[in-house]
Amino acid sequence: MAGYVDLSASLSTRTPKIDGPDTRAVVWLDIDNTLYPKSSKIHLLMQQKIHAYFLSLGLSEEKASVLHKKYYSEYGLAIRGLVKHHEIDALDYDRVCDASLPLEEILSYNPELRKLLQDIDPSKARILGLTNAYKTHGLRVLNIIGVSDLIEALVYCDYGRPDNDFGCKPEAGFFNEATAFAFPSHPPDTPLPTQYFVDDSLLNITASLDLGFKSVHFKEKGEWDTDHGRVNNLPVKGKEGLVVTTVDDLEALREVWSEIFFDGSERK
Structure with missing residues (x-):
């Protein structure tokens, strides 16, 4: 919802x-x-932080990349796949990924x-x-x-x-x-x-x-x-x-x- x-x-x-x-x-x-x-490259920073989050779950570089793409394709957002299959705390994910972006320095x-x-x-x-x-x-x-x-x-x-x-x-x-x-x-x-x-x-x-x-x-x-x-x-x-x-x-x-x-x- x-x-x-x-x-x-x-x-x-x-x-x-x-x-x-x-x-x-x-x-x-x-x-x-x-x-x-897009030239602000915020999306690239976001992708890096999301990938790092996958790695923090103990996944290998290859597995993290595969699942990141898979979850994005299947669920529209990587976080939905992480919540469904890895039982993460969605607000912790937001804190580590989106909320940590240095937006004030870029925009x-x-x-x-x-x-x-x-x-x-x-x-x-x-x-x-x-x-x-x-x-x-x-x-x-x-x-x-x-x-x-x-x-x-x-x-x-x-x-x-x-x-x-x-x-x-x-x-x-x-x-x-x-x-x-x-x-x-x-x-x-x-x-x-x-x-x-x-x-x-x-x-x-x-x-x-x-x-x-x-x-x-x-x-x-x-x-x-x-x-x-x-x-x-x-x-x-x-x-x-x-x-x-x-x-x-x-x-x-x-x-x-x-x-x-x-x-x-x-x-x-």
């Missing part, structure tokens, strides 16, 4: 008065390798990203985060890059669950839980407002398309494939006939999702 953090009390954007159910669209933002560039305030999100019209759409990390990491990144006050809520992988039953993207159940968090009072059997989604993983984008999201695959020029060759890099259709759009610059969202930006908001 997913976790949820309500950040609405800290919003700096003007929230329109809503009478009845909130029918505004939702913009879901992936965080890692989407809101900051910094991003005025261009902030302006992009500020130009989304709050009368048309709300902005939420959707991450496969634990909440501590997700909130830390949002704070460092300077956009936490523009995000209404964060849906995350809840490593803190006593039963260790936490989902992640690209599982349909994880997306469905996120939708339920975003629209808690939506009348049943009525169409949901549009859900926009941007992520650097094509697997996650494909899964969201199948659920009717209006999704954009973010793939920087010259950068490695997030899914490590597990999918073919071909156009993918969702169940509703939506076709994934790929961009190499988040500024392109001003054009792709022009209907939710303020009038006159153009790509720089």
Whole structure:
């Protein structure tokens, strides 16, 4: 199951008065390798720390590498395989791996990203985060890059669950839980407002398309494939006939999702 953090009390954007159910669209933002560039090499540091964690369990270099790839492929996250097969403490894993990353030394305030999100019209759409990390990491990144006050809520992988039953993207159940968090009072059997989604993983984008999201695959020029060759890099259709759009610059969202930006908001 997913976790949820309500950040609405800290919003700096003007929230329109809503009478009845909130029918505004939702913009879901992936965080890692989407809101900051892969060139930061945070993913490489993360991989090193995860590999070291496997080794700390007494595994050989070869076995650690094999299981790391196997668990990531089968469960979406290495930690889920570790919890299932090695009975580790998920919060200890987070402390040793994600929480120990020197993010403050690598990332910094991003005025261009902030302006992009500020130009989304709050009368048309709300902005939420959707991450496969634990909440501590997700909130830390949002704070460092300077956009936490523009995000209404964060849906995350809840490593803190006593039963260790936490989902992640690209599982349909994880997306469905996120939708339920975003629209808690939506009348049943009525169409949901549009859900926009941007992520650097094509697997996650494909899964969201199948659920009717209006999704954009973010793939920087010259950068490695997030899914490590597990999918073919071909156009993918969702169940509703939506076709994934790929961009190499988040500024392109001003054009792709022009209907939710303020009038006159153009790509720089």
